[in-house]
Amino acid sequence: ETGxxxxxxxxxxxxxxxxxxxxxxHLGHNAMYWYKQSAKKPLELMFVYSLEERVENNSVxxxxxxxxxNSSHLFLHLHTLQPEDSAxxxxxxxxxxxxNEQFFGPGTRLTVL
Amino acid sequence: QKEVEQNSGPLSVPEGxxxxxxxxxxxxGSQSFFWYRQYSGKSPELIMSIYSNxxxxxxxxxxxxxxxxxxxxxxxxxxxxxxxxxxLCAVNPGSSNTGKLIFGQGTTLQVKP
Numbered sequence: 547e548t549g550x551x552x553x554x555x556x557x558x559x560x561x562x563x564x565x566x567x568x569x570x571x572h573l574g575h576n577a578m579y580w581y582k583q584s585a586k587k588p589l590e591l592m593f594v595y596s597l598e599e600r601v602e603n604n605s606v607x608x609x610x611x612x613x614x615x616n617s618s619h620l621f622l623h624l625h626t627l628q629p630e631d632s633a634x635x636x637x638x639x640x641x642x643x644x645x646n647e648q649f650f651g652p653g654t655r656l657t658v659l
Numbered sequence: 660q661k662e663v664e665q666n667s668g669p670l671s672v673p674e675g676x677x678x679x680x681x682x683x684x685x686x687x688g689s690q691s692f693f694w695y696r697q698y699s700g701k702s703p704e705l706i707m708s709i710y711s712n713x714x715x716x717x718x719x720x721x722x723x724x725x726x727x728x729x730x731x732x733x734x735x736x737x738x739x740x741x742x743x744x745x746x747l748c749a750v751n752p753g754s755s756n757t758g759k760l761i762f763g764q765g766t767t768l769q770v771k772p
Contacts, residue, residue: 548704577758588663589703589747589762601757636702642758645710646691646751650702 549573550651552637558657559627567622567654569637575649577642578620580612583634583653595620596642627658662686663750665763673771678735680746680766685729688753692724692731695747697765703747707733738770
């Protein structure tokens, strides 16, 4: 256990569904991240939140909508996804300082039908 | 040129041997460097971080950093079958003030009994 939890662990959704992924960190960190991991591709950074403010959005399609209500919680709202969005979605957190050691949650395996 | 490059492998070593994993990066201003281990179906686990030139040892793991050559490596001594995993190199680019990490595609290590 890294102190970062994610729910659900597995999600199957249709292209017209709306769902949300949840991440919670118990490490007292100030920064939280969403990553996408697809087969045969490097981890792709999607969003960065620092002190609850979104500080980076890596050209992610608008069908992905992040929300960070406080420094311990991070959501990823999903709507009208495409089959190519099927991947492992990983949440991470860090102190956001120079050392920036990021700790990952277990991930949500998403399948879009 | 990819920002962080790793040989995808697989790298196969016999049990008890030294495994050497290599990573190069393109941003000369990069400040912090990390190695993650990822078992199949699991999320990345931080195993080493290094911030200054030279070697850093932690148990059977040694990270080596050479900023002039833009090169970071991970040595695993006395390799065990349980070390079989994908090893991800991650770099905090100097151009970023958001704590983002850029990941390589990972090197798959196979340790054969």
